[in-house]
Amino acid sequence: MFTGIIEEVGTVKAVKRSGTSSFIEIQAKKVLEDVHLGDSIAVNGVCLTVTHFGGGVFRADVMNETLSRSSLGSLTSGSPVNLERAMAAGGRFGGHIVSGHIDGTGTVSDIKNDGIAVWYTIAAPRELLRYIVEKGSIAIDGISLTVAKVTDTSFSVSIIPHTAAQTILGTKKTGDTVNLENDIIGKYVEKLMKPSEPQKSESGITMDFLMKNGF
Structure with a gap:
C-alpha cells in the first residue's frame, strides 16, 4: 500500500525490452536507504518489485501488460520519475489509500x-x-x-x-x-x-417485482 506522498524524483538509467521480458533501472537515493530484494516501490504510481539494487540504482521487472496500460512504456533513459516506498506499518498516512495498480x-x-x-x-x-x-x-x-x-x-x-x-x-x-x-x-x-448474478427466489418474488409493486 502507498499513500501518494512522493519521497523523491528518480532518473531512469535504462529500459530493456526483449520479447515478453522487460525491466527498468532507476537511479535513486532516499528510497534505497533501507531497500531489500522484493520490496515494493511505486514508479509514477505503478507498484514495482525490486529485483536487484546497488550503486544507487534499483532494477524492477515490468510486464508487457504494465507497459501497455500505463505511461511506463514511454519512459527512456534520462526520464524523471516519481518514487514512493510502500507504507511501513505504523507510518504516517499523509495522502490517501493508493494501491499502485493503475486504472x-x-x-x-x-x-x-x-x-x-x-x-x-x-x-x-x-x-x-x-x-x-x-x-x-x-x-x-x-x-x-x-x-x-x-x-x-x-x-x-x-x-x-x-x-x-x-x-x-x-x-x-x-x-x-x-x-x-x-x-x-x-x-x-x-x-x-452490483452482485455479478442476481439472486433467485424460489417463491418467484424478485427485487424487480417488489419495486414494480411499490415495495
Whole structure:
C-alpha cells in the first residue's frame, strides 16, 4: 500500500525490452536507504518489485501488460520519475489509500496559473471519470491530489508550488500522458452494490417485482 506522498524524483538509467521480458533501472537515493530484494516501490504510481539494487540504482521487472496500460512504456533513459516506498506499518498516512495498480491513463489538456497555484486539467475516458468526484482523491503519476472540478470529459486539480517542485507534475506539458488510479473505495462500493448474478427466489418474488409493486 502507498499513500501518494512522493519521497523523491528518480532518473531512469535504462529500459530493456526483449520479447515478453522487460525491466527498468532507476537511479535513486532516499528510497534505497533501507531497500531489500522484493520490496515494493511505486514508479509514477505503478507498484514495482525490486529485483536487484546497488550503486544507487534499483532494477524492477515490468510486464508487457504494465507497459501497455500505463505511461511506463514511454519512459527512456534520462526520464524523471516519481518514487514512493510502500507504507511501513505504523507510518504516517499523509495522502490517501493508493494501491499502485493503475486504472488507466489520462492526457494533460490544459495548464494555467492561478496566483501561486497551478491548475492541471486532465482529459480521461468515461470509464475512469465515473469514479472521480469533486473534492475526492485521485492519484496522478502516484501523487495524491484533491479533485477540484469534474466534467463529462475531464477533471482538474490545483497544485501548490511545493508539489510542482517535488514531483514530476511540474515538468508536464499539454499533451503529456499521466497514470491515473481512482480512489479504491468507490470501486469496492460499486462491486458490492452490483452482485455479478442476481439472486433467485424460489417463491418467484424478485427485487424487480417488489419495486414494480411499490415495495
